[in-house]
Amino acid sequence: MAASADRVEVFISESRIRERVEQLGREIARDHQGQATTMVGVLKGSFIFLADLVRAVDLPLEVDFIGASSYEGTTTTGEVRVTRDLSRPVEGRHLVLVEDILDTGLTMRRLLDHLQAHRPASLKICCLLEKPARARVRIPVDYRGFLIGDEFVVGYGLDKDEQHRNLPYVGVVRSAT
Numbered sequence: 001m002a003a004s005a006d007r008v009e010v011f012i013s014e015s016r017i018r019e020r021v022e023q024l025g026r027e028i029a030r031d032h033q034g035q036a037t038t039m040v041g042v043l044k045g046s047f048i049f050l051a052d053l054v055r056a057v058d059l060p061l062e063v064d065f066i067g068a069s070s071y072e073g074t075t076t077t078g079e080v081r082v083t084r085d086l087s088r089p090v091e092g093r094h095l096v097l098v099e100d101i102l103d104t105g106l107t108m109r110r111l112l113d114h115l116q117a118h119r120p121a122s123l124k125i126c127c128l129l130e131k132p133a134r135a136r137v138r139i140p141v142d143y144r145g146f147l148i149g150d151e152f153v154v155g156y157g158l159d160k161d162e163q164h165r166n167l168p169y170v171g172v173v174r175s176a177t
């Protein structure tokens with residue numbers, strides 16, 4: 001396939017992300033002292049955020065992944081499927097679900113219901129980005145990176161048709177037409 005023709009403008013810089021991720025890591029560590037903790041990344045979009053975040057949490061912890069799929073390109077189908085489950089039992093453990101972005105909230109709602117069925121001791125939500133104007137269900141976010149407007153963002157793990165995940169910043173796509 002040809003290289004992407006999109007132009008991406010920096011929206012949240014690498015240094016602002018780094019600073020915020022370190023703060024979130026300190027908050028998560030403070031709240032989970034002495035607790036058996038598993039940080040669960042939502043594939044694929046959270047992979048870079050999770051990798052940076054777990055290194056900012058100064059606690060013994062486990063890492064796992066869960067897969068969810070709802071989007072085709074940039075438009076939602078409204079249906080959310082769990083495409084990959086946790087690799088180990090988490091009953092009695094303290095979970096932090098790590099998501100790249102909360103848009104309508106439908107993916108997170110589905111994942112919360114799914115994870116509660118695994119009977120964790122607690123379940124907290126950490127998301128890098130949240131678009132409050134687009135929320136269709138209320139999700140109680142415990143650790144939030146940045147509130148943003150109704151923009152389609154890419155980079156730092158987030159894609160548009162599988163492109164741009166490797167950008168070190170969060171950017172906005174300006175389509176070259």
Ligand code: 5GP
Pocket residue numbers: 045070071076099100101102103104105106107108151152153154158159160
């Ligand atoms: P929700 O179910 O909250 O509407 O959507 C959550 C998922 O939609 C995210 O995990 C992400 O995969 C995708 N998504 C929502 N908004 C954006 C966006 O602005 N950029 C990208 N790349 N993905 C988004």
